[in-house]
Amino acid sequence: MRLKETYLNAAVLLGLLAVPLFALVTDEPFTITLVTRAVILALAAVGLNIALGIGGLVSFGHAVFFGLGGYAMGILAHHAQTYTAMDFGAFSIAGTKVMPVIWVVAVTLCALVALLIGLLSLRTSGVYFIMITLAFGQMFFYFAISWAQYGGEDGLSIYVRNDFPGLNTLVPIQYFGICFVLLALALLLFHRLQNAPFGLALNAARQTAARVETVGLTPMHLKLVAFVISGVITGLAGALFADLNRFVSPSMFSWQLSGELIVLIIIGGVGRLMGPVIGACVFVALEHLLGGLTVYWHIYLGLILLSIVLFARGGVIGLLTGKEGAHV
Amino acid sequence: MSDPVLDISNLSKSFGALRATDDVSLTLMPGEIHAIIGPNGAGKSTLIKQICGNLRSDAGRVHLMGRDVSSFSTQARANAGLARTFQISELAMEDSVLENVVLGAIGAEARPWRFWRKALDTPALVERADAALDRVGLQGARDVICANLSHGQRRQLEVAVALTLAPKAFVMDEPMAGLGAEGSKTLTGFLDSLRDEAPILLVEHDMDAVFALADRISVLVYGKIIATGTVDDIRSSAVVRDAYLGEEA
Amino acid sequence: MSAILIIEQVLNGLQFGVMLFLMAAGLTLIFGVMGLINLAHGSLYMVGAFAAAAVAGVTGSFVLGLIAALIAAACAGAIVEMVVIRRLYKAAHLDQVLATFALILIFSEGTRWVFGSFPLFLDIPDALSGPVTLPGGIQYPLYRLTLIAIGLAVAIGLWALIEKTRIGIQIRAGENDREMIAALGVDISRLYTIIFALGAALAGLAGALVGAIQSVQVGMGEPVLILAFVVIVIGGIGSIRGAFIGALLVGLTDTLGGVFLPELFKLFMDTGAAQKSGSAIASMGIYILMGLVLIWRPTGLFGTRA
Numbered sequence: 001m002r003l004k005e006t007y008l009n010a011a012v013l014l015g016l017l018a019v020p021l022f023a024l025v026t027d028e029p030f031t032i033t034l035v036t037r038a039v040i041l042a043l044a045a046v047g048l049n050i051a052l053g054i055g056g057l058v059s060f061g062h063a064v065f066f067g068l069g070g071y072a073m074g075i076l077a078h079h080a081q082t083y084t085a086m087d088f089g090a091f092s093i094a095g096t097k098v099m100p101v102i103w104v105v106a107v108t109l110c111a112l113v114a115l116l117i118g119l120l121s122l123r124t125s126g127v128y129f130i131m132i133t134l135a136f137g138q139m140f141f142y143f144a145i146s147w148a149q150y151g152g153e154d155g156l157s158i159y160v161r162n163d164f165p166g167l168n169t170l171v172p173i174q175y176f177g178i179c180f181v182l183l184a185l186a187l188l189l190f191h192r193l194q195n196a197p198f199g200l201a202l203n204a205a206r207q208t209a210a211r212v213e214t215v216g217l218t219p220m221h222l223k224l225v226a227f228v229i230s231g232v233i234t235g236l237a238g239a240l241f242a243d244l245n246r247f248v249s250p251s252m253f254s255w256q257l258s259g260e261l262i263v264l265i266i267i268g269g270v271g272r273l274m275g276p277v278i279g280a281c282v283f284v285a286l287e288h289l290l291g292g293l294t295v296y297w298h299i300y301l302g303l304i305l306l307s308i309v310l311f312a313r314g315g316v317i318g319l320l321t322g323k324e325g326a327h328v
Numbered sequence: 329m330s331d332p333v334l335d336i337s338n339l340s341k342s343f344g345a346l347r348a349t350d351d352v353s354l355t356l357m358p359g360e361i362h363a364i365i366g367p368n369g370a371g372k373s374t375l376i377k378q379i380c381g382n383l384r385s386d387a388g389r390v391h392l393m394g395r396d397v398s399s400f401s402t403q404a405r406a407n408a409g410l411a412r413t414f415q416i417s418e419l420a421m422e423d424s425v426l427e428n429v430v431l432g433a434i435g436a437e438a439r440p441w442r443f444w445r446k447a448l449d450t451p452a453l454v455e456r457a458d459a460a461l462d463r464v465g466l467q468g469a470r471d472v473i474c475a476n477l478s479h480g481q482r483r484q485l486e487v488a489v490a491l492t493l494a495p496k497a498f499v500m501d502e503p504m505a506g507l508g509a510e511g512s513k514t515l516t517g518f519l520d521s522l523r524d525e526a527p528i529l530l531v532e533h534d535m536d537a538v539f540a541l542a543d544r545i546s547v548l549v550y551g552k553i554i555a556t557g558t559v560d561d562i563r564s565s566a567v568v569r570d571a572y573l574g575e576e577a
Numbered sequence: 578m579s580a581i582l583i584i585e586q587v588l589n590g591l592q593f594g595v596m597l598f599l600m601a602a603g604l605t606l607i608f609g610v611m612g613l614i615n616l617a618h619g620s621l622y623m624v625g626a627f628a629a630a631a632v633a634g635v636t637g638s639f640v641l642g643l644i645a646a647l648i649a650a651a652c653a654g655a656i657v658e659m660v661v662i663r664r665l666y667k668a669a670h671l672d673q674v675l676a677t678f679a680l681i682l683i684f685s686e687g688t689r690w691v692f693g694s695f696p697l698f699l700d701i702p703d704a705l706s707g708p709v710t711l712p713g714g715i716q717y718p719l720y721r722l723t724l725i726a727i728g729l730a731v732a733i734g735l736w737a738l739i740e741k742t743r744i745g746i747q748i749r750a751g752e753n754d755r756e757m758i759a760a761l762g763v764d765i766s767r768l769y770t771i772i773f774a775l776g777a778a779l780a781g782l783a784g785a786l787v788g789a790i791q792s793v794q795v796g797m798g799e800p801v802l803i804l805a806f807v808v809i810v811i812g813g814i815g816s817i818r819g820a821f822i823g824a825l826l827v828g829l830t831d832t833l834g835g836v837f838l839p840e841l842f843k844l845f846m847d848t849g850a851a852q853k854s855g856s857a858i859a860s861m862g863i864y865i866l867m868g869l870v871l872i873w874r875p876t877g878l879f880g881t882r883a
Contacts, residue, residue: 052671124876126670128810131810132810135864139865143860145860195446196444196445197430197439197445197447197450198441198442200427203422203423208421210414211431215489215493216404216493217440222440255799262671262674262678263675263678266675296689296690299686299690303679305682306661308675309672310661310664327669
C-alpha cells in the first residue's frame with residue numbers, strides 16, 4: 001500500500017510541530033533547538049528546491065545566499081551591539097537588532113546578488129553552470145575570510161539573539177515558532193508557485209527548453225526569476241541560522257554547505273514540496289544520532305547518500321509514495 | 329491575389345564548406361498547404377530552423393504577415409504568430425497532456441508571470457487548452473502523463489500545443505513520421521480542415537499525405553529548391569523525377 | 578619591486594600552475610571521455626599524499642613514497658571506478674555530483690579514521706633540498722624547480738600518449754563517439770577504468786609532490802579540487818590543452834595577484850587599507866578571471882561542448 005503524498009506531507013508538518021511541543025513539556029530545550037536547526041535548514045533547501053527541483057538548475061553555490069543572509073544579520077547586529085554606524089563615506093547606516101528589519105536587508109541583498117550571479121551563470125548550462133556557481137561560492141568564501149573588519153576567518157559573535165516585536169526570542173520554543181511560521185509560508189509559496197503558470201512553464205523549461213521557446217516564452221527569463229526567488233529564501237534561512245547560533249563565520253559560505261543543501265533535497269525527493277523538509281529532518285537526526293555514536297558519522301552519511309543515488313531515486317518521498325523525483 | 333502569410337526570400341546557411349540551404353525562396357499563401365519534399369540531407373531541417381529562428385541565417389529574410397522577423401528570436405517569432413511542431417516530439421514528458429497544452433496557452437496569452445493562482449484552475453488557460461485537445465481528439469487522454477502516451481498521441485499533442493497559439497501560420501516538421509497508415513489518414517483529414525484557420529508549411533516524407541493535402545509542393549535538393557508547383561506539375565516534372573522521385577519509383 | 582622578486586613569483590606561479598595541471602588533466606580527461614564530473618578527484622590527491630607520507634616515513638625513501646602514491650591513487654581510482662563510478666556514466670550530472678560528494682565524505686572520514694586528525698609530514702629529499710642559483714643570480718628552491726620540471730614532463734608525456742599511442746587513439750575516439758569505439762572492438766569498460774586510474778595516478782602524484790611543501794592532512798584535496806575545476810572551466814571542459822593553459826593562468830593569477838595587488842593598491846591607498854583590500858581582491862582573483870572568461874566564451878577557451 002503506497003502512502004498518499006498529501007498525508008505524508010501533513011504527517012511531517014505535524015511531527016515537526018509535535019516534537020518541540022513535547023520537548024517543551026518534558027523540559028528538553030536542546031531538542032527544541034535541534035528541531036529549529038532542522039526547520040531552518042529545511043527553509044534554505046526549500047529555496048534551493050525552486051531553482052533545482054522545478055527549474056533543474058544545479059546550483060552548487062547556494063551557500064552564497066545562506067552566508068549573505070547570515071552576514072547581513074551579523075553585521076547589522078554587530079554595529080548595533082557596539083553602538084557604531086556603518087560608514088559608507090557619503091552616508092552612514094546604524095545597525096539594528098530588530099529581526100524583521102534584518103530580514104528585509106538580507107532578502108534585498110540576496111535578491112540583488114542572485115540577479116547578478118544568475119545573469120552571469122545562466123549564460124552557461126550543464127556542468128559549466130554547476131562549476132560557475134561553485135566558483136561564486138568560493139569567491140564569497142574567500143572574501144569573507146579576508147574581510148578582517150567583520151572577524152575574517154574567526155567570524156562574528158552576537159551576544160544576545162536579535163529581537164522580534166512581541167516575542168522573547170531567547171525562549172527556544174518562541175524562536176522555533178518564528179522559524180516554523182516562516183518555513184510554512186515558504187512551503188505555501190513553493191506549492192502555489194509550482195502549480196501556477198510560472199511554475200508550470202519553469203518545470204517545462206527544465207524538461208524541454210525548445211518547447212518553451214516555441215510557445216513564445218524565454219527559458220532564460222523564467223530561470224533567472226526562479227534563481228532570484230530561490231536565493232532570497234535561502235538567504236532568509238541564513239539570517240535565521242545565524243540568529244540561532246548567534247554566530248556567523250565564513251563556513252556559512254563554504255562549498256560543503258552548498259553540497260549539503262543539495263543533499264537535503266536528494267534525501268527527501270527532488271522537486272517535491274516536502275522533500276527538503278524530510279531531508280533536513282533526516283539529516284539533523286542522523287547528525288545527532290550517528291554523531292553521538294561515532295565521530296566518523298560522515299562515512300555513514302556518505303554511504304546512505306550513495307545508496308540513494310544508486311538505488312532510490314526519488315528519495316524518501318519516492319520510497320514511500322512510489323513517485324519518482326523530478327529529473328534534473 | 330492576396331499577400332503571402334509567410335514570405336521567405338533567399339535564405340542561405342553554410343556549415344563550413346557544406347551549403348545546407350542555398351538561396352531558398354518560397355511563399356505560404358492564405359488558406360494553402362505548401363509542402364516541402366526532398367531526400368534526406370536536402371536541408372529541410374536546416375530550413376525549418378532558419379524559418380523558426382533556431383538558427384541564424386547567413387543571408388536572406390523571413391517576413392510574417394508582411395513584417396520582417398529575420399532578426400527575431402524563436403520566442404519572438406512564436407509571439408508574432410508562427411507555430412512549429414517538431415519531428416521528434418518536444419514535450420514535457422513528466423507532465424500531463426493537459427499541462428503540456430496549458431503551457432501553450434500560457435505562452436499564447438504571454439502570462440508566465442503568475443506566481444499564485446493555479447494554472448489548471450485558471451479558466452482562460454484551461455478553456456483554450458481544452459478546445460485544442462477537443463479538436464485533435466485527445467480529450468480522453470487529458471490527464472495522462474505524457475511519457476505514457478503512444479507515439480501517435482504524442483504527434484496529436486504536438487499539433488494541439490501549436491493550436492493553442494492561434495497562429496498566423498503553422499510550420500510542421502514531418503507530423504506523419506512514425507504514424508501507421510490509419511494514423512496518417514486521420515491526421516491528413518485533420519490538417520485538411522486546418523488550412524482555413526492558418527496556412528501550413530508542411531515538411532513531410534509521406535507522399536500519400538503530401539499529394540492528398542498540398543496545394544503547392546516545393547522540392548528541395550542539396551539545399552536548393554529545384555521546382556515549385558501543383559501536385560500535377562511536380563508529378564509530371566522530369567527534373568523532379570530525375571532528382572528525387574525517380575529514386576523511389 | 579625588484580626584477581628578482583618578479584621572476585621568483587613567476588616561478589612560484591608556474592610551480593603552482595603545473596601542479597594544478599596534474600589535477601586538472603585527470604578531471605578533464607574523465608569528463609571529456611566519460612562525461613563524468615568527479616568531485617572525488619581531490620580525495621585521490623589526498624590518498625596519494627598520505628600514501629607517500631606513510632611509505633616515506635617507514636622506509637625513509639622519498640622515491641618509494643612517490644611510487645606508493647602513484648600505485649595507491651591508481652588502485653583507489655580503479656576500485657572506485659569499478660564499484661561506483663561506472664554506474665554513473667549515463668546518470669544526470671546531479672547524480673554524479675551527489676555520488677562523488679558522498680565518496681568525498683567516505684574517503685575523508687576513512688582517512689581520518691586510519692591516520693587520525695593530526696597532519697603528517699613528508700620531508701623534501703636531501704638531494705633536492707636547498708636553493709639553486711639561476712642565471713642572473715636568483716636563488717630559488719631546487720625542489721620547486723623540480724616540480725616545474727616534473728609537471729612539464731608529465732604534460733609532454735600526456736600529449737605524446739594521446740597523440741602517438743594506440744590507447745591515445747582510443748581515448749580520442751571515445752571523446753567523439755562512444756558507440757563507434759565499441760564497434761571497433763575496444764573493450765570500453767576496460768578503457769574507462771584505465772583512463773580513470775590514469776587520472777587518479779596523476780592526482781596522487783600531485784598530492785605527494787605538493788605534500789612535501791605543505792602538510793598532509795584530511796581535507797587537503799578539496800581546495801585544490803575546486804581550483805582544478807576553475808582550471809578546466811577556463812580551459813574548456815574535455816580539453817587537455819585547455820587544462821594546461823588554464824592551469825598556468827590560474828597559478829600565475831593567484832600567485833602574482835597575492836603579491837602584487839596589495840603593492841598596486843598602495844599607490845593610491847594607505848598601506849594598511851591597501852594590504853587588506855589588495856589581498857581580499859587577490860583571493861577572489863581566479864574566480865573573477867573565470868567569470869570574465871565565461872562571459873567572453875561560455876564554454877571556456879578551448880571548449881566545444883556544454
